[in-house]
Amino acid sequence: xxxxxxxxxxxxxxxxxxxxxxxxxxxxxxxxxxxxxxxxxxxxxxxxxxxxxxxxxxxxxxxxxxxxxxxxxxxxxxxxxxxxxxxxxxxxxxxxxxxxxxxxxxxxxxxxxxxxxxxxxxxxxxxxxxxxxxxxxxxxxxxxxxxxxxxxxxxxxxxxxxxxxxxxxxxxxxxxxxxxxxxxxxxxxxxxxxxxxxxxxxxxxxxxxxxxxxxxxxxxxxxxxxxxxxxxxxxxxxxxxxxxxxxxxxxxxxxxxxxxxxxxxxxxxxxxxxxxxxxxxxxxxxxxxxxxxxxxxxxxxxxxxxx
DNA sequence: ATAGGTCAAGCGAGG
DNA sequence: CCTCGCTTGACCTAT
Numbered sequence: 189x190x191x192x193x194x195x196x197x198x199x200x201x202x203x204x205x206x207x208x209x210x211x212x213x214x215x216x217x218x219x220x221x222x223x224x225x226x227x228x229x230x231x232x233x234x235x236x237x238x239x240x241x242x243x244x245x246x247x248x249x250x251x252x253x254x255x256x257x258x259x260x261x262x263x264x265x266x267x268x269x270x271x272x273x274x275x276x277x278x279x280x281x282x283x284x285x286x287x288x289x290x291x292x293x294x295x296x297x298x299x300x301x302x303x304x305x306x307x308x309x310x311x312x313x314x315x316x317x318x319x320x321x322x323x324x325x326x327x328x329x330x331x332x333x334x335x336x337x338x339x340x341x342x343x344x345x346x347x348x349x350x351x352x353x354x355x356x357x358x359x360x361x362x363x364x365x366x367x368x369x370x371x372x373x374x375x376x377x378x379x380x381x382x383x384x385x386x387x388x389x390x391x392x393x394x395x396x397x398x399x400x401x402x403x404x405x406x407x408x409x410x411x412x413x414x415x416x417x418x419x420x421x422x423x424x425x426x427x428x429x430x431x432x433x434x435x436x437x438x439x440x441x442x443x444x445x446x447x448x449x450x451x452x453x454x455x456x457x458x459x460x461x462x463x464x465x466x467x468x469x470x471x472x473x474x475x476x477x478x479x480x481x482x483x484x485x486x487x488x489x490x491x492x493x494x495x
Numbered sequence: 496a497t498a499g500g501t502c503a504a505g506c507g508a509g510g
Numbered sequence: 511c512c513t514c515g516c517t518t519g520a521c522c523t524a525t
Contacts (some may be wrong), residue, residue, distance in 0.1 A: 299505095302504090308505090318504090346507090381507075
């Protein structure tokens with residue numbers, strides 16, 4: 189299995205000057221400073237993306253989820269409008285070329301506001317806009333239009349009627365361009381009332397062939413009646429040949445801290461259980477608060493060789 | 496330089 | 511009805 193981490197490299201972010209792809213601003217600042225400042229932040233973000241990719245390679249990390257905050261307020265403009273657009277494109281190409289050279293797999297996980305199943309038109313429009321933005325950035329990185337460069341989301345909401353919501357999800361999915369549809373995946377939820385692997389293997393997979401990202405931790409709260417092994421197997425079968433299935437893994441912070449005031453769904457700082465890939469070849473993204481440090485510690489504790 | 500209050504979006508859960 | 515949490519805490523101002 190190959191392990192990855194998400195969005196932030198704590199070591200690089202703590203360095204001086206800091207290396208991060210997360211520069212952003214609040215609304216008030218965006219209104220005051222506008223596109224030139226958004227452009228400046230985006231340029232720094234995409235340049236630093238290369239630095240994180242280099243760090244990953246130097247530490248044998250081949251799976252990395254990029255932040256969705258590369259472009260502050262991306263929903264409010266076209267990338268071409270940014271003053272530094274040309275330079276931004278070059279920096280993205282550099283980052284993408286590096287990742288490809290290193291065999292490093294990059295992905296996106298747009299946020300919880302992407303609800304393609306919503307009955308509200310403006311919610312769906314915003315979602316489509318955000319997904320298209322992610323697709324566009326993947327293209328600018330030079331990433332393939334395949335699930336190798338996945339854009340992963342949740343169904344988003346059920347409104348008390350999963351079947352109707354899934355049908356709406358599928359109809360709205362058809363409005364997406366190839367930059368998104370070729371890369372889109374769906375992840376199982378962490379609430380019993382929401383979407384299990386079984387739900388996702390139904391309509392979304394049957395109608396559109398959407399692969400399922402299996403989240404081990406979420407499955408503990410929404411299992412659709414399947415064991416972990418069976419759910420993982422089912423999810424893995426939805427991936428096209430030649431593309432290694434991706435999973436998410438976290439442990440429970442509640443157990444880590446032995447504190448039952450913490451919600452059981454909360455992600456742990458570190459991974460303290462051995463991950464069981466059930467015999468499958470997987471890319472496993474660690475969703476741990478300690479980011480790359482959690483990955484390093486897991487390797488030391490569970491994958492150390494020679495002893 | 497650090498602390499504390501503030502901050503886009505949609506939804507469901509818990510108080 | 512309000513707050514929290516989620517992909518991911520980061521930004522901004524006052525001290």
